[in-house]
Amino acid sequence: MKYMLLIFGNESAQQAASKEQTGQMMAAYGAYSQALVQAGVMVGGDRLKPVSTATTVRVANGKTEVLNGPYAETREQLGGYYIIDVPDLDAALTWAARCPGASHGALEVRPLWAM
Amino acid sequence: MPPEDGQRARSAAEGVARASYGKLVAFLAARTRDVAGAEDALSEAFAAALADWPSGGIPRSPEAWLLTVARRKLIDAARRRQTSQGAADHLRLLAEFASSEDDEKPIPEERLALMFACAHPAIDAGVRAPLILQTILGFDAATIASAFLVSPTAMGQRLVRAKNKIRQAGIPLRVPAREDLRDRLDAVLEAIYAAFAEGWSDPAGTEARRRNLAEEGIWLGQLAASLLPEEPEALGLLALMLHAEARRGARRNERGEYVPLAEQYPALWNSSLIDQAEALLFRAGAMGVVGRYQLEAAVQSAHVVRRRTGRTDWAAIEKLYDALLALTGSPVVAINRAVAIAETRGPAAGLEALDALAGEPRLAEYQPYWAALAWLLARSGERETADAAYQRAIGLESDPAVRDFLQRRRQEIALAVSRRLRADPG
Numbered sequence: 013m014k015y016m017l018l019i020f021g022n023e024s025a026q027q028a029a030s031k032e033q034t035g036q037m038m039a040a041y042g043a044y045s046q047a048l049v050q051a052g053v054m055v056g057g058d059r060l061k062p063v064s065t066a067t068t069v070r071v072a073n074g075k076t077e078v079l080n081g082p083y084a085e086t087r088e089q090l091g092g093y094y095i096i097d098v099p100d101l102d103a104a105l106t107w108a109a110r111c112p113g114a115s116h117g118a119l120e121v122r123p124l125w126a127m
Numbered sequence: 128m129p130p131e132d133g134q135r136a137r138s139a140a141e142g143v144a145r146a147s148y149g150k151l152v153a154f155l156a157a158r159t160r161d162v163a164g165a166e167d168a169l170s171e172a173f174a175a176a177l178a179d180w181p182s183g184g185i186p187r188s189p190e191a192w193l194l195t196v197a198r199r200k201l202i203d204a205a206r207r208r209q210t211s212q213g214a215a216d217h218l219r220l221l222a223e224f225a226s227s228e229d230d231e232k233p234i235p236e237e238r239l240a241l242m243f244a245c246a247h248p249a250i251d252a253g254v255r256a257p258l259i260l261q262t263i264l265g266f267d268a269a270t271i272a273s274a275f276l277v278s279p280t281a282m283g284q285r286l287v288r289a290k291n292k293i294r295q296a297g298i299p300l301r302v303p304a305r306e307d308l309r310d311r312l313d314a315v316l317e318a319i320y321a322a323f324a325e326g327w328s329d330p331a332g333t334e335a336r337r338r339n340l341a342e343e344g345i346w347l348g349q350l351a352a353s354l355l356p357e358e359p360e361a362l363g364l365l366a367l368m369l370h371a372e373a374r375r376g377a378r379r380n381e382r383g384e385y386v387p388l389a390e391q392y393p394a395l396w397n398s399s400l401i402d403q404a405e406a407l408l409f410r411a412g413a414m415g416v417v418g419r420y421q422l423e424a425a426v427q428s429a430h431v432v433r434r435r436t437g438r439t440d441w442a443a444i445e446k447l448y449d450a451l452l453a454l455t456g457s458p459v460v461a462i463n464r465a466v467a468i469a470e471t472r473g474p475a476a477g478l479e480a481l482d483a484l485a486g487e488p489r490l491a492e493y494q495p496y497w498a499a500l501a502w503l504l505a506r507s508g509e510r511e512t513a514d515a516a517y518q519r520a521i522g523l524e525s526d527p528a529v530r531d532f533l534q535r536r537r538q539e540i541a542l543a544v545s546r547r548l549r550a551d552p553g
Contacts, residue, residue: 013297100299101249102307123296 014055014124015104017094021117022087023062040112048096053107057094088117095124136180140173143189147234149263151194153241154234155201157300162241162262162290168200169193194234238263239354240300242347245289246314247298254285255314256321261286263350264343274325274340312355316364316420319347323368327375341375344368352407359411363421366407370427373400385532393434401431422451426463441470458487462499474506494523498533510540 029037041059048054066082082089091113098104101121108119148169155165172193186192244250245258257275260266272282292298303311323344348365355361377395380386408424426447429440448464451457461484469477481500490496501516517537524530 015297100297100301101247102299102301102303104297105249121296 013100013104014095014097014126015101016122016124017057017096017104017108017111018090018120018122019092019094019111019113019117020088020120021091021113023089023091026091026116027062037112037116044111045094047110048094048107053096053098053103055095055097057092059092060090063089091117133181136185137177139180139185139189140176143176143193147190147193148265149238149241150234150236151190151197152262152265153237153300154194155197156244156262157237157240159201160294160297160300162244162293163287164201164204164294165197166262168197168204171200172196190234236354237300238350240302242315242318242351243302243311244293244298244300246311246318247293248311248314249296249298250289250292251285252314254289256318256325257282258286258289259315259318259347260322260340260343263347266343308358309360312358312360315351316360319344319351320364320368320420322347323371327371341368341372345372357414359414359416360418360420362407362411363418363424366404366411366424367420367427369400369404369407370424370431373397373404373431379528383528385526385528387532388430389439393431396431396434398434401434404428417450417454419451419454422447422454426451439470441467445471458484458490459493459495462490462496465503466499469503469506474503477503478507492523494520494529497523501533501536505536505540510543513540 026034026037045054045057048057063082068079068081068083070077070079094107094111096104096107098107101123104121108114108121111119113119151169152162152165155168156162159165175196176189176193180186241262242259245262246255250258257271260271261268268283268286269279271286272279275282293300302308323341326339326341326344345365345368348361348368352358352361352365373396374388374391376397377391378386404424405428408421408428411421411424426444429443429447432438432440445464445467448460448467451460452464462481465477465480465484467477468480478500481496481503484490484496497516497520501513501520504510504513504516514537517533517540521530521533521537524533
């Protein structure tokens with residue numbers, strides 16, 4: 013089954029982190045991504061740019077509205093995601109717990125619709 | 128058809144349903160993760176059995192017959208599904224079942240795996256016990272709802288949501304690997320205990336459904352203990368439930384009044400259940416891993432020592448509650464510990480232990496806290512404060528028999544106070 017691991021964290025805390033801390037975090041994510049690839053479960057994943065770069069679009073009554081900012085203002089923001097392919101939820105939860113984001117913020121684990 | 132054949136077919140189907148419902152649901156669901164689908168297929172198979180057995184005769188292995196029909200129903204249902212996900216499931220099912228058409232083979236035991244799925248941390252904690260009751264024992268939502276005091280509609284929705292979650296989130300029907308087993312087992316045992324406790328909370332035994340639930344809780348506990356004989360906490364939980372069950376009849380006197388444990392007649396306790404509980408606890412203890420249920424069962428054991436020695440082993444109970452408190456940090460345990468301390472070192476020491484809990488906000492509406500406080504205050508001679516504490520306890524109790532008991536205690540103190548005032552008016 014395919015699962016998306018959505019990584020939520022406090023963006024301003026991350027931006028306030030020292031260069032050294034950021035480097036360490038990037039290295040941890042690098043090792044984690046590599047572990048996913050080596051286990052043969054990695055489908056894809058990316059880091060998102062900060063919510064300050066977000067633009068929200070909706071079409072209401074045939075009119076396109078474009079708003080500056082994220083869809084929802086939250087204390088913790090979606091900062092990236094992985095898509096993995098594993099046998100079941102327990103395997104997905106095990107991988108989610110290993111993600112560096114799980115110790116700084118939280119990971120939401122969602123199954124994908126099979127297309 | 129002669130009516131007695133119909134009756135016989137019905138009772139055979141019902142017998143199989145009761146004995147192997149959960150086993151068949153678990154076997155089917157383990158292969159599809161679709162608990163609701165397995166239940167539907169099985170109920171169709173039971174309907175087919177009732178239609179077929181009276182004329183065709185009861186098959187040699189009713190369980191295997193039901194499984195074959197249910198399996199066909201499942202495949203039909205998969206075939207009807209139009210989505211590509213359904214098609215993939217369908218192919219998997221066909222492949223799976225084509226290789227397992229041999230009805231002579233015993234059906235593998237997978238109820239424990241189903242219980243672990245029902246008590247998975249991804250399932251809402253409040254619905255785990257109801258889900259186990261439904262999937263393993265085949266209780267309908269209305270029966271479960273009445274036992275857990277929620278509306279049948281709400282319970283039905285919660286159960287449907289939980290089963291959807293198992294299927295859609297891909298919760299495995301599997302006994303977890305050793306490193307996760309202990310943590311996950313806690314949730315399974317907790318759900319079994321919750322089912323038992325729902326039944327136990329009707330002490331008069333007037334509501335058949337609830338009494339039934341205590342029996343079913345013990346049955347599930349026996350199942351877990353027999354499938355995990357090396358897990359001391361599974362044995363400990365069964366011992367705890369058997370101890371409690373052994374005293375069911377002694378909790379009320381012939382007038383239906385509440386009788387506290389310390390005043391019960393040991394002759395009214397069921398000694399064969401107590402012996403079973405003691406043997407289980409002994410086996411668990413030999414495994415060398417202490418846990419919550421073993422400790423609680425050991426407390427029960429120290430209470431029932433009274434049937435042999437004539438007195439409760441309060442020193443042992445105090446030590447056991449010390450260990451339980453260290454393990455759980457539970458304020459409920461702390462209350463029981465304070466009561467035990469009052470027995471070993473006097474009411475003042477008990478009150479002191481209870482004082483440490485005074486700021487605990489969860490206890491403000493917890494009847495046993497106020498009842499214990501009142502009892503210890505009364506025994507220390509603090510009659511006026513005891514009276515106020517009894518009033519709090521009475522106001523928080525929902526069981527009329529216990530309420531009457533607390534009111535009698537309160538009156539005894541009031542009488543003692545007025546007697547003292549008369550004797551010493553100034």
